[in-house]
Amino acid sequence: MSKVTIDRIDFDVRSIRKQFPLLAQSVRGKPLVYLDNAATTQKPQAVLDTLSHYYAAGNANIHRGVYALSQDATQAYEGARSKVAKFLNAASPTEIIFTRNATEGINLVAQTFGRSMVAAGDEVVISEMEHHSNIVPWQLLCEEKGAKLRVAPINDDGELILDELAALLGSRTRLVSIVHMSNSLGTINPVRRIVDLAHERGIPVLIDGSQAAYHMAVDVRALDCDFYVVTGHKLYGPTGIGALYGRSRLLNDMPPYQGGGDMISSVTFEQTTYNELPHKFEAGTPHIAGAIGLGAAVDFLTEVGFDAIASHERRLLDYATGMLSELPGLRFIGTAREKASILSFVLEGVHPHDVGTVVDTEGVAIRTGHHCTQPVMDRFGVPATARASLAMYNTTDEIDHLVSALSKVREVFG
Amino acid sequence: MSELRDLYQEVILDHNRSPRNFGHLDDANRRADGHNPLCGDRLDVTVKVVEGVVTDLRFKGSGCAISKASASLMTEAVKGKTIDEFNELFDYFHRLVTDETLSVDERALGKLAVFSGVRDYPARVKCAILAWHTLKSAVSDSQEVVSTE
Ligand SMILES: Cc1ncc(COP(=O)(O)O)c(C=O)c1O
Numbered sequence: 001m002s003k004v005t006i007d008r009i010d011f012d013v014r015s016i017r018k019q020f021p022l023l024a025q026s027v028r029g030k031p032l033v034y035l036d037n038a039a040t041t042q043k044p045q046a047v048l049d050t051l052s053h054y055y056a057a058g059n060a061n062i063h064r065g066v067y068a069l070s071q072d073a074t075q076a077y078e079g080a081r082s083k084v085a086k087f088l089n090a091a092s093p094t095e096i097i098f099t100r101n102a103t104e105g106i107n108l109v110a111q112t113f114g115r116s117m118v119a120a121g122d123e124v125v126i127s128e129m130e131h132h133s134n135i136v137p138w139q140l141l142c143e144e145k146g147a148k149l150r151v152a153p154i155n156d157d158g159e160l161i162l163d164e165l166a167a168l169l170g171s172r173t174r175l176v177s178i179v180h181m182s183n184s185l186g187t188i189n190p191v192r193r194i195v196d197l198a199h200e201r202g203i204p205v206l207i208d209g210s211q212a213a214y215h216m217a218v219d220v221r222a223l224d225c226d227f228y229v230v231t232g233h234k235l236y237g238p239t240g241i242g243a244l245y246g247r248s249r250l251l252n253d254m255p256p257y258q259g260g261g262d263m264i265s266s267v268t269f270e271q272t273t274y275n276e277l278p279h280k281f282e283a284g285t286p287h288i289a290g291a292i293g294l295g296a297a298v299d300f301l302t303e304v305g306f307d308a309i310a311s312h313e314r315r316l317l318d319y320a321t322g323m324l325s326e327l328p329g330l331r332f333i334g335t336a337r338e339k340a341s342i343l344s345f346v347l348e349g350v351h352p353h354d355v356g357t358v359v360d361t362e363g364v365a366i367r368t369g370h371h372c373t374q375p376v377m378d379r380f381g382v383p384a385t386a387r388a389s390l391a392m393y394n395t396t397d398e399i400d401h402l403v404s405a406l407s408k409v410r411e412v413f414g
Numbered sequence: 415m416s417e418l419r420d421l422y423q424e425v426i427l428d429h430n431r432s433p434r435n436f437g438h439l440d441d442a443n444r445r446a447d448g449h450n451p452l453c454g455d456r457l458d459v460t461v462k463v464v465e466g467v468v469t470d471l472r473f474k475g476s477g478c479a480i481s482k483a484s485a486s487l488m489t490e491a492v493k494g495k496t497i498d499e500f501n502e503l504f505d506y507f508h509r510l511v512t513d514e515t516l517s518v519d520e521r522a523l524g525k526l527a528v529f530s531g532v533r534d535y536p537a538r539v540k541c542a543i544l545a546w547h548t549l550k551s552a553v554s555d556s557q558e559v560v561s562t563e
Contacts, residue, residue: 028417351478354422357535361418370454383454383476412422413430413479 011312016304017393019044030363033398033405038183038211038342038389039367040233043297047237050296054289062288063262063279077288080295081278084243087298088228089219094277095251097244098291102210103133105229105244106177108281109206110137112254113227114175120146123172125203127152127160127189128379129182132372134208138177147174154379158185158334166197173198176205180212184371184387185334186317186342188212195224204250210234214391215313215340217306220245232290236391237297241290244281251277258283309392313341316390320399327406333376333385341390344371347406350413352386358412362405420531421538422479425487430479435489439472448475448548450540455481459548466496468553473545480529480538485545487525497553504546511542 017023020042025032034042054076060069062077078093085093099105114137118124124138128151135149142149150173152165160178169176176198181188191207198205204226209218213230220228227250232241246254256263256274260283265275274280301309320343324330329348347355356368366388370377377383388402442460449456455477462470471493473485488507492500503526509516510523511532520527532542 351476353478353538353541354480357421357538358418369452377454383456408418412418413427 011308013312013393013395017395019046020393021045021048023393027363027365028361031401033362033364033401035388035390035394035398035402036365036367037214037391037394038234038371038387040239041214041236041391042393043238044236044300046300047293047296051238051289051293054292058292059289061285073288076292076295077286080291083295083298084230085245087218087302088213088230088243088245089221090245091221092248095245095248097246097251097278097281098286099229099242099244100240100287101233101242102208102229102231103137103242105227105231105242106134106206106208107137108244108257109175109177109227109229109246110141112257112281113204113250114138114141115145116253116255118142118145118147118174121172122147122174123150123168123170124148125150125152125165125168125173125176125178127165127178128154128375129158129160129185129187129373130177130179130375131183131208131210132374134177134179135375148172151375154185154187154376157336158182158187158376158380159336159338160187160189162190162193162197165194169198169201169203171201173201173203176203177208178205179208179210180218181209181215181340182334182373182376183211183342183389184344184373184376184385185336186339186344187334187336188216188338188340190338191225192223199224204247211342214301215306216310226250232294232297235294235297236300238287238290238293241287241294243294248277251281256283257281260284262286304392310340312392313390313394316394316396316399317341317343319396320388320390320402323399323403324406327403328410330406333380333382343388343390344385345387346382346385347409350409352382352384354413355386355406355409358409359402359405362401362408364402364405366402417534421535423528423531425525425528426479426483429483429486433473433482433486435472435486435493436474437472438474439470442470442472444552446548446552448544448551450477450481450544452540455541455544457481457485457545457548459485459545459552461549461552463497463553466498468492468495468497468500471549473548477544478538478541480532480541481544484529484542487528488545488549491524491526492549500549500553504550507546508543511539 022042060073062074082093085096150168195205206227207225226247228245233239263283333344352368368386439460444461457475518530
């Protein structure tokens with residue numbers, strides 16, 4: 001009885017679920033329990049309708065078209081940019097650059113800002129809990145430039161050690177690039193505090209918001225960060241689309257990313273002048289449908305509201321943490337005081353991969369592996385973890401399914 | 415549960431709990447490392463080959479039940495076989511875990527037949543074949559790290 005009440009206090013999870021057609025399906029004859037949201041979230045009908053409507057009735061290439069269809073498509077695409085700008089509370093839509101995903105957003109900054117600002121002997125600071133996509137672009141940059149990648153450590157709870165990070169910031173630091181919320185630990189970093197520490201020394205900060213942006217309201221101006229990346233497919237939007245927020249002062253000074261159509265204002269063989277923001281960073285025909293779909297996704301998120309989403313997910317996380325703690329031999333990886341929506345764990349004596357396969361036969365989808373954070377696995381001395389990650393449509397019933405599926409693991413492996 | 419028992423058969427669970435030929439072979443003259451980045455599995459296979467015959471072998475490493483049991487049962491199956499015989503068995507095992515049309519010849523396969531359940535779990539095929547690829551690399555004397563990703 002109380003379980004139903006938990007879900008219904010200020011949030012009708014059943015009516016939310018109805019908007020996600022995929023969730024109604026069965027897997028191996030059992031109702032699907034989808035708990036791999038940190039990898040990608042499912043899509044609401046509003047996003048699906050927007051995509052199919054665009055292709056069925058609105059498709060045309062954007063910019064420079066003189067006919068109505070192209071102008072409408074341009075308006076829809078630029079309208080989506082405005083929606084994303086508002087969603088992140090950017091000062092202007094021109095500070096939003098559409099990318100393929102978060103990875104491309106980070107690479108864009110590394111290849112433009114990084115290549116122009118980082119020189120031999122300079123340093124880039126990241127943390128030990130970064131996703132590979134916020135490690136490798138900086139390694140490539142540092143290798144090319146003879147610069148140094150410095151890594152701020154985490155503690156046994158998976159929290160960033162802020163003093164150690166502060167101690168790494170020096171006169172050679174050119175950028176701090178840090179995850180807002182860890183995908184393998186659930187830790188939420190004190191990003192505003194980190195921005196202050198960096199700005200005191202004149203160092204710009206990039207925040208990887210891949211995980212944070214679908215669990216909590218993000219305000220880039222309140223955070224005062226210089227760059228912020230998000231990825232559409234985790235925001236209940238399409239794959240293949242993401243966004244980079246950049247402070248316009250920085251974006252203006254940065255060299256372009258890729259060359260091609262749309263990013264120029266004039267081309268001769270002698271000289272090319274680049275287009276204004278944000279087009280300077282969007283060469284070629286973009287993922288028009290994806291951007292418009294992302295616009296629909298952020299509308300959907302705004303409509304449901306982060307107050308409701310966050311409190312529902314908080315209750316779910318607390319419930320799940322309590323239930324899983326009862327399981328014998330279960331150890332959580334990632335026990336930060338500030339965390340959200342992610343339960344990473346290992347079961348004594350059973351490899352996470354086997355855990356994943358056993359719960360899959362019960363219809364429960366969780367992820368097992370290193371979650372693209374191998375340094376985190378090394379830090380905790382495990383080859384991999386099992387990870388259940390929550391979204392707005394998950395229920396306490398689904399947590400109960402997870403728990404009973406996990407008890408099957410013991411039946412098989414003893 | 416019965417579905418699961420097709421994958422996690424008793425023999426597999428047993429070899430997972432107490433792997434045979436586990437460790438490092440001191441007088442080995444061939445070795446190779448295997449790595450499956452997907453699940454973080456790492457294997458080290460040490461082999462002694464005398465005149466084309468695998469006279470002894472060991473494996474070491476961490477991995478899931480499927481990869482550990484596969485390595486363990488492989489060492490039992492291959493000890494005493496010629497490299498040609500191993501190569502034949504390798505091909506047959508590969509088909510066993512991937513080819514749904516293959517009818518399982520228990521006589522030819524012996525205990526290895528317990529891995530036929532893996533075909534229904536495509537995500538687990540790499541776990542089952544890691545040890546085999548690693549051994550193949552060891553006996554063919556290419557010393558690089560084998561990856562099943
Ligand atoms: C924290 C974090 N950063 C970056 C990424 C990369 O996202 P994408 O693959 O969409 O670029 C992910 C998602 O896998 C993530 O969780």
